[in-house]
Amino acid sequence: MSQLESETTNQFHQAIGAIRSTLERVRGCTAEERQQLQTDVQQLNAMYDKITQGRVEIVIFGEISTGKSALINALIGRDVASVDVQGGWTKEVWGTTWEGAGHRIHGIENSELVLVDTPGINEVGGVGRAELAEVTARKADLILFVVDSDINEVEYSSLVQLAAVNKPIILVLNKKDLYSPSELDLLRRQLQERVAGLVPTEQFVAVAAHPRQVEYVIERPDGSSQSEWRRPPADVIELKTRILEVLEREGLGLIALNAAMYAADKSDRIATVRVQMRKKNADRVIWGMAATKALVVALTPVPVIDVVSGLAIDATTIVTLSRIYGLNFSMAQSRELAKGIAKAAGVFALGELTNWGASLFKGLTATLGTALTIIPQGAAAGFSSYIIGRAAQHYFEHGGSWGPQSPKQVVKDILATTDRDSVMNHLKDEIRSKLNWNRHAGKK
Ligand SMILES: Nc1nc2c(ncn2[C@@H]2O[C@H](COP(=O)(O)OP(=O)(O)OP(=O)(O)O)[C@@H](O)[C@H]2O)c(=O)[nH]1
Numbered sequence: 001m002s003q004l005e006s007e008t009t010n011q012f013h014q015a016i017g018a019i020r021s022t023l024e025r026v027r028g029c030t031a032e033e034r035q036q037l038q039t040d041v042q043q044l045n046a047m048y049d050k051i052t053q054g055r056v057e058i059v060i061f062g063e064i065s066t067g068k069s070a071l072i073n074a075l076i077g078r079d080v081a082s083v084d085v086q087g088g089w090t091k092e093v094w095g096t097t098w099e100g101a102g103h104r105i106h107g108i109e110n111s112e113l114v115l116v117d118t119p120g121i122n123e124v125g126g127v128g129r130a131e132l133a134e135v136t137a138r139k140a141d142l143i144l145f146v147v148d149s150d151i152n153e154v155e156y157s158s159l160v161q162l163a164a165v166n167k168p169i170i171l172v173l174n175k176k177d178l179y180s181p182s183e184l185d186l187l188r189r190q191l192q193e194r195v196a197g198l199v200p201t202e203q204f205v206a207v208a209a210h211p212r213q214v215e216y217v218i219e220r221p222d223g224s225s226q227s228e229w230r231r232p233p234a235d236v237i238e239l240k241t242r243i244l245e246v247l248e249r250e251g252l253g254l255i256a257l258n259a260a261m262y263a264a265d266k267s268d269r270i271a272t273v274r275v276q277m278r279k280k281n282a283d284r285v286i287w288g289m290a291a292t293k294a295l296v297v298a299l300t301p302v303p304v305i306d307v308v309s310g311l312a313i314d315a316t317t318i319v320t321l322s323r324i325y326g327l328n329f330s331m332a333q334s335r336e337l338a339k340g341i342a343k344a345a346g347v348f349a350l351g352e353l354t355n356w357g358a359s360l361f362k363g364l365t366a367t368l369g370t371a372l373t374i375i376p377q378g379a380a381a382g383f384s385s386y387i388i389g390r391a392a393q394h395y396f397e398h399g400g401s402w403g404p405q406s407p408k409q410v411v412k413d414i415l416a417t418t419d420r421d422s423v424m425n426h427l428k429d430e431i432r433s434k435l436n437w438n439r440h441a442g443k444k
C-alpha cells in the first residue's frame with residue numbers, strides 16, 4: 001500500500017470514528033434533547049451506512065430543463081428517469097445505482113455508485129424543492145452541475161455556494177448538439193472564464209444526453225424516398241471517463257472527507273441544540289422557583305421558616321438545574337452551592353437581609369395582611385433566588401466549576417446585567433396573581 005493509500009485509509013477510519021462519536025454524544029443527551037435530535041440521528045446513521053458500505057453519491061444539480069434526468073438515463077444507458085420538455089418535471093430527489101459504471105472503491109467490497117436526480121433549482125413556485133436540491137448537493141460526494149447554455153445569475157450564485165463547501169464539481173454543458181463547433185468552442189471558453197476559481201478547467205465537459213431528433217431521408221430501392229425522425233445516440237462518454245477518473249484518484253478520500261465534514265456539522269448542531277434547550281429549561285426552572293420562593297416568603301408568618309424553606313427552595317432549584325446540565329447534584333451538595341453563592345454575593349446584594357429583617361417585621365404586620373409589606377418582601381426573596389439560580393446555571397454551564405472567574409465576580413456580573421426592577425415587578429405580579437389579587441385590589 002502506498003503512503004497516499006494508507007493515509008486515505010486512515011482518513012476513512014477516522015471519518016467512521018467521527019460519526020460514531022457524534023452518535024455517542026447524542027446518546028449522552030437527555031431524553032428531551034434526543035427527541036429534538038431524532039432527524040439528525042437518522043441522518044447520521046444513514047451517513048454511517050453510506051460510508052461503511054462505500055456508497056458514492058453523485059448528485060446531478062442544475063436549473064430546470066437543462067437535461068439532468070436525461071443525463072442519468074444516458075449515463076446508465078437505460079430510461080430510468082422521466083424526461084420531459086415541461087420544466088419542473090422532476091419533483092423529488094431520487095437515486096439509482098449505476099451498476100454499469102464498473103467502478104469499485106479501493107478497499108471496500110461491494111462499493112456502489114449512486115446517481116441522484118434533483119428538481120431544478122429555479123422552478124417557479126418550487127422554492128422548497130430548490131432547497132431540497134441544495135441540501136442534497138451539499139451531502140454529495142461529487143456534483144455534476146448541469147447547464148445548457150451560458151451561465152446565469154442563479155446558476156452562478158449556486159455554484160459559488162457549492163464551491164464553498166469544498167465538493168468536487170464537474171461542470172457539464174449539456175445539449176451540445178444544439179451548437180455548431182465554433183459556437184461550442186466560444187461557449188466553452190466563456191463558461192470556463194466565468195467559473196474560473198470555482199471549477200478547475202479540466203472539470204468541464206460538454207455532452208449531449210438526449211440529442212434532438214434529426215430527420216433521416218431513406219432512399220428505397222424503387223427510387224422512392226421516405227423521411228423519418230430519429231434520435232442520435234447520447235454522447236456522454238467523455239463525462240463518464242472524467243467521473244471515473246475522479247473516483248479512481250480520490251474515491252475513498254472523497255467519501256471519507258465528506259463523512260467527516262458531515263459529522264463535524266452535526267456535532268456543532270448537537271452542541272447548539274443542547275445549549276438552547278438547556279438554557280430554555282434552566283430559565284423555566286429559575287423563574288418558577290423564584291416565584292415559588294417569593295410566594296412562600298410572602299405567605300409564611302414565622303420568620304425562621306422563611307429562611308429554612310427559602311434555602312430548601314434554592315437547593316431544589318440547584319438540584320433541578322444540575323440535572324438539566326447532566327451533573328445530578330445531591331440535595332446536600334446543592335444546599336452547599338446555594339450557601340456558597342449567597343456568601344459570595346454578600347447578603348446585602350441579594351436582599352437576603354431584607355428577607356431576615358422583613359420576616360421579623362412581617363411577624364408584626366402579618367395580621368394586618370397588608371399587601372404593602374408582604375409583596376415587596378416576597379419579591380425581594382424571589383429576586384435572591386433568581387440570582388442564586390442564575391449563578392448556579394453559570395456554574396453548571398461551565399461543567400460544574402466557576403470557570404476563570406471567582407464566584408464573587410460571577411455574581412457581581414449577573415447582578416450588573418440583571419434588570420432588578422423588572423425581575424422584581426415580574427415576581428410581584430406572580431405573587432398577586434397567585435394570591436388572586438389583581439393590580440387594583442392589591443393596591444387597596
Ligand atoms: N437538444 C437536446 N435536448 C436535450 C438534451 N438533453 C435533454 N434535452 C431535452 O431537454 C428537456 C428537459 O430534459 P430533462 O432531462 O427532463 O431536464 P431536467 O433538467 O431533468 O428538467 P427538470 O426535471 O424539469 O428540472 C427535454 O425536452 C429533453 O429532451 C440534449 O442533449 N440535447
Ligand SMILES: [Mg+2]
Nearest residue numbers: 068069089090
Ligand atoms: Mg428532471
